[in-house]
Amino acid sequence: MHLRLFLIHIWVASIGGAVVIAGLAMGYVTVATFIWGAVIGLALGIPAALLNWVYLRPNRSREIGWTWPIADRIRAAARQHPGR
Numbered sequence: 001m002h003l004r005l006f007l008i009h010i011w012v013a014s015i016g017g018a019v020v021i022a023g024l025a026m027g028y029v030t031v032a033t034f035i036w037g038a039v040i041g042l043a044l045g046i047p048a049a050l051l052n053w054v055y056l057r058p059n060r061s062r063e064i065g066w067t068w069p070i071a072d073r074i075r076a077a078a079r080q081h082p083g084r
Contacts, residue, residue, distance in 0.1 A: 016041025
């Protein structure tokens with residue numbers, strides 16, 4: 001539970017911050033820049049964090065019924081190429 005919350009906060013803040021920095025760098029210095037940063041951060045950060053959690057905790061995610069085929073493929077590829 002704590003790992004999931006931590007990952008969600010980190011991913012949302014990172015993506016949202018990157019969007020805000022990009023907007024400000026392009027000269028969009030308005031409230032809308034920050035609103036778009038929050039919306040895009042939430043829209044992309046939550047699924048990314050949950051996918052990351054499924055990758056990090058495969059047994060726990062299977063116990064609660066979260067099986068994402070993409071995470072299984074990533075995990076299988078990591079097992080085939082351990083040095084990468």
